[in-house]
Amino acid sequence: MPQLDTSTWLITIISMLFALFIFFQIKISNHPFPHNPSPKGTLLTQHKTPWQNKWTKIYLPLSLPLL
Numbered sequence: 001m002p003q004l005d006t007s008t009w010l011i012t013i014i015s016m017l018f019a020l021f022i023f024f025q026i027k028i029s030n031h032p033f034p035h036n037p038s039p040k041g042t043l044l045t046q047h048k049t050p051w052q053n054k055w056t057k058i059y060l061p062l063s064l065p066l067l
Helices: 009-029
Strands: none
Touching: none
């Protein structure tokens, strides 16, 4: 029974990894990345909420008097 020749496996695997590396470098270099983003204004707008003008008190269970 003939022996399996594995002498070329190392060069095959290395060349395959090198080809994949080159392939992905080309894919990434052709991808259109956005340019430097311009800063947007960070002005905060005040939203009127119904509870801003009212005084409310929150009663916690621990703040109630003991019976």
